[in-house]
Amino acid sequence: MSQTVKGVISRGKDQPVEITTIVIPDPGPGEAVVDISTCGVCHTDLHYVQGGIGDDYPYLLGHEATGIVSAVGDGVTEVAVGDKVILNWRAVCGECRACRKGEPKYCFNTHNATQKMTLEDGTELSPALGIGAFAEKTLVAAGQCTKVEGVSDDQDAAVGLLGCGIMAGIGAAINTGEVKRGESVAVIGCGGVGTAAIAGAKLAGATTIIAVDIDPRKLEKALELGATHTVNSKETDAVEAVQALTGGFGADVVIDAVGRPETYKQAFYARDLAGRVVLVGVPTPEMTLELPLLDVFGRGGSLKSSWYGDCLPSHDFQMLVDQYRLGRLDLDAFVTETIGLDEIDAAFEKMHSGEVLRSVVVL
CATH class of the missing domain: 3.90.180.10 (Medium-chain alcohol dehydrogenases, catalytic domain)
Structure with a gap:
């Protein structure tokens, strides 16, 4: 009935x-x-x-x-x-x-x-x-x-x-980006998904975690959830700042949690050679991206999109609940x-x- x-x-x-x-x-x-x-x-x-x-x-x-x-x-x-x-x-x-x-x-x-x-x-x-x-x-x-x-x-x-959102962010770092212990991570866009990616990078053992945003309030929250450094990209060039915080090389993993051509380009150039770029922010249908193909080839590494944090709910949900209960998330x-x-x-x-x-x- x-x-x-x-x-x-x-x-x-x-x-x-x-x-x-x-x-x-x-x-x-x-x-x-x-x-x-x-x-x-x-x-x-x-x-x-x-x-x-x-x-x-x-x-x-x-x-x-x-x-x-x-x-x-x-x-x-x-x-x-x-x-x-x-x-x-x-x-x-x-x-x-x-x-x-x-x-x-x-x-x-x-x-x-x-x-x-x-x-x-x-x-x-x-x-x-x-x-x-x-x-x-x-x-x-x-x-x-x-x-x-x-x-x-x-x-x-x-x-x-x-x-949804928190899984998308954590999964972008752990599942799609495959962040490893000791690696450096930069996250562009620190809303709910981006901040979750920061928490995921911390959970995975990253030692340098750089939060990039134009809102000081969001950057402050990112520090609470695991960021080790912040960059206000309204005041500072994001690519140069990430490189400066990673020995001049760029981050091992850069996560674009905004999904705009300009933020994707920042992510692309803010990563180290052979680094990984992860797109988890959702673009709108009219957006297009233009990059020099030689730069795509010459920088190596991988360019990935993250769907739902590439999660398997039957596995990942309980695993993250357990991390929450243990005080790690x-x-x-x-x-x-x-x-x-x-x-x-x-x-x-x-x-x-x-x-x-x-x-x-x-x-």
């Missing part, structure tokens, strides 16, 4: 978000209903509101979430009713060419729930990243539920951020404030102005 709950939707481009009643169907085969506990306000949700991802309105927003599984459909073996889960948007299929060659973290056929959540009048909703967690309950594919253990209820707000520091469903528009404004790392909705 379907259920009605409150959820936050976007009806059209640049319109204020709206709390309304949504209908959650009973889970079908391979699906699960999750009672949402917390959900972070991620920049991706704002992209949906601004029309930067598509125009399949209305969108049910929210995706960085923790919750409790309240019902499962036929054939579900990944989770059971009562399990605490972090929701993910990479439910691997196990059958695509990436999965078949043993690289499920690159699954090319991730899946979502088959059924649609709707408004009371039957209008189908498009859940953000296939999740839609600014709601009291949501319907997802069971594979989007990653069971975690050892998490108390008062830790949900912090742990739920692993569902300060997820609490990413939670700037907790809010209600009626404060999401205000949270978007604070995020846009750089006032917060993360606002987290607590249901």
Whole structure:
């Protein structure tokens, strides 16, 4: 029997978000209903509101979430009713060419729930990243539920951020950039994802971690989460500053957490010979990049893009939860404030102005 709950939707481009009643169907085969506990306000949700991802309105927003599984459909073996889960948007299929060659973290056929959540009048909703967690309950594919253990209820707000932005940043450093003990890392852009990349570099054992941004507040927070040096690129040439802090050579790994042509060029030239560049900031469709091909060849190394931190949720989420519990990863520091469903528009404004790392909705 379907259920009605409150959820936050976007009806059209640049319109204020709206709390309304949504209908959650009973889970079908391979699906699960999750009672949402917390959900972070991620920049991706704002992209949906601004029309930067598509125009399949209305969108049910929210995706960085923790919750409790309240019902499962036929054939579900990944989770059971009562399990605490972090929701993910990479439910691997196990059958695509990436999965078949043993690289499920690159699954090319991730899946979502088959059924649609709707408004009371039957209008189908498009859940953000296939999740839609600014709601009291949501319907997802069971594979989007990653069971975690050892998490108390008062830790949900912090742990739920692993569902998207924090995982993307940490994974960009550890998984994509393959940061090693003793290496130098520079991170360009110190919002939520970039600051998470700094925390990931620290966790991996980097000894020189350089935070680059134009906002002094963000640079101060980066120092709290593991940066050893900061560069205000509004006042100082970022490439020259990174080179000066690394013996004149450049960093072993440079992570672009902004995703603009100018920041990518900074990352490209701020790395050492044979160094690695990682792009985790998301460009917009009209952006183009021009680099001298001889420089691409002559500098060697690798240029990588990081998708969701190249993570495998079934492995990485619990591993990072354990690092959090051991005091090696300060997820609490990413939670700037907790809010209600009626404060999401205000949270978007604070995020846009750089006032917060993360606002987290607590249901």
